[in-house]
Amino acid sequence: MTDSRRILVTGLSTYWGGLLAKALERFPEIEAIIGVDNEEPTVELERTEYVKVGAQHALLRRVVEAAEIDTVVDTRLVVDSTTTSSSKAHENNVIGTMNILAACSGPDTPVRKVVFKSSTHYYGCEQDDPAFFDETMSRPHQPRTPIERDIVDAEASLGDFAETNPDAAVTILRFANVLGPDVQTSHVGLFSLPAIPMILGFDPRYQFVHEEDVVHALEHAVRNLLPGIYNVAADGVLALSEVAGLLGKPYAPVLPPWGTGIATSLLRRVGLHVPPEMQMQLRYGRGVDNRRYKAAGFRYGNTSRETVIALAEHMRLHPLMRGAGEPYRYEREVEEFLRWSPHVRSARTPDGSGLSRDQLAELRRALGELTGEEASALAEPPAPAPDPEPAPPPKPKPRKPAAPPPRPGAPVDHYDDLESEEVISLLGSLEPGDLRVLRDYERDNAGRSSVLGAIDSVLARSGDASGVAPGGTP
């Protein structure tokens, strides 16, 4: 475990950035998660703060320094040339990476770790490839497609960064082709066709990684100190004909082995976009050696085969479930209301299931007694009892000047009568000082992990970093 506590996630609005931030929110020891991107997040986030930045991330250094970021996770690499134009991809992949690394370097930078999401497109697909690329191998030929060139360039700038910043641990994760129900890649597009197009006379080897494993792999790199390059690809290399079999679809060798480029440009006219890097993969395929990351303690949830089966199941079910889930849309005003408004009692429990007004008052009184009694007993400066009115919202920047210091709590009958859900629903309206008292009390007595976790997360959300003691979590 490392001390990654203040994390910056680039590419928050990309699929991976959003999911990673969401996954990291679970860990109370992580104090701050800041996501930057030039578009709005696409997943619902609880305590991640979104900062809108330009495409080139030019002002990132100020964010990094102001928030004392110790870990930067760069998830914004474009590895699929169908998603954007090649000049935009270059801008994002090469220039963007350069600027992000520039923001993390320097003699007094707080950044201690950089995690970079890369792709096995780094290795390319050629005739004279080894059957399994390992991390020490470089590609046998110069990159042929723009996207591969970008990835090689981006990784080269990470290499330079690692050399000039020996104090920072640089982790590069090279992901194989990602499949999953929620992610849209050009390969998912290919596999959703009624038949799998192939190049006549070729049956390339493919290795996949499940979308959940991608998020877990990034999370693993954030939570452990793993400098170096790692391939992330699930166990098992499948032949494309095998993939078609698992999907329950016929394969159609419609692409000619010679003049494949012309054929794909014709296919593009009819709406099927086979990007150049995919053409190479459809011809030669690629397998990578995934053992190094496994040796670093990572465990895959799915094999390549299971990944394809999961996709197949989703594809069969998808037409029936269309329109079931509303996509999440980020609205700044709503997000800020949910985070900072005094009227929001808890982000976790829906309105109405909390306590009645009387119970609320009772808890307040109990807490007042608690802090008051203690203060007099220990003959310390009297701690201010909480307001009977709803407390002002805990703002991240202006801290409350006189928050009572943490101390062990005394048993309070009223408090013990409350259910854990009831306590949790109250936490949002309490001050950080009270919360700390409550946490210590809870830990010494009932020790309900749900309550402790909730208190910690509220404390972390309020920006009161000092409130989260390292050992304070169960």
Added chain:
Amino acid sequence: MADGQRTPLSIREGKPALGAGAPLPALRREELREHLPGVEPERQLTDWGRSERIEGLMDQTLVEFFYRYWFRAEVEGIENVPANGGGLLVSNHSGALPPDAAMIAKAVKEEHSHPRPVNITVEHFFKGYPGFSMLIPKIGCVAAHPANVQRLLFDEEQLVLVFPEGRKGTEKLYKDRYRLRRFGRGGFVEAAMRAKAPIVPICVVGAEEAAPVFAQMNLMKRLTGLLYFPITPTFPHLGLLGMLGYLPAKFKVRFLEPIRFEEEGMYEDKALVQTVANEVRARIQENLWDMVSRRKSVWFG
């Protein structure tokens, strides 16, 4: 788990300009072996693309016919093939579409007390040629890349068959039969030393006469994009199937005493690697002359 230990950036192989150089933690290869992916019994292919079904089908029909009835293969010294662990089989090579590889693999399967699959290394060319690219991996062939040989020998502890002569052996003409070509750059010895796997030299007699090459057509080779375009008794006038039109020469396969490498780091000594490569070549050549000189008839042995 990571221990923060870091090796210098120079660990990367190949051209440094292309390699991104974040430092790699030093990991001994033995530790990685236990992380090899497990076998999924539902699958019909291995990770190398080998298909037991297609290989078995070929084995029971075409290979069986040639091995038993057409070439009437005779095997000696099969006990020299290790029953477990990695092993590097090194053989002479000949014939337009060389039948020797399939016969050696079949010999191990038929005659050995512990029949094991043999991975046959082939030129990278096959991966790039339509049709071959699909079929060749299915029947147990892998590209002759040092990393592939290393993984098979050391990590997966399998048998690997290499032809160090490469295409120099198969494109040689009938008049040069049984005269070994240069043995590459000794890469096969290095691979065996790295994996500490024994080298088993193999002599095959009969393949030269089964598929004699009378001439090479360079123009046709360029037009078809094939590795080479030979003139044999049945090719090209009988079409692609003519490639399988072998003459019924008697096959004799002799497995020689294995050469073992026990010491650590022997592969770093380039001179030693070359010496061993030459030694292997000399042994095969010597035994080939011996076998040819004892042979009374090309067709009946």
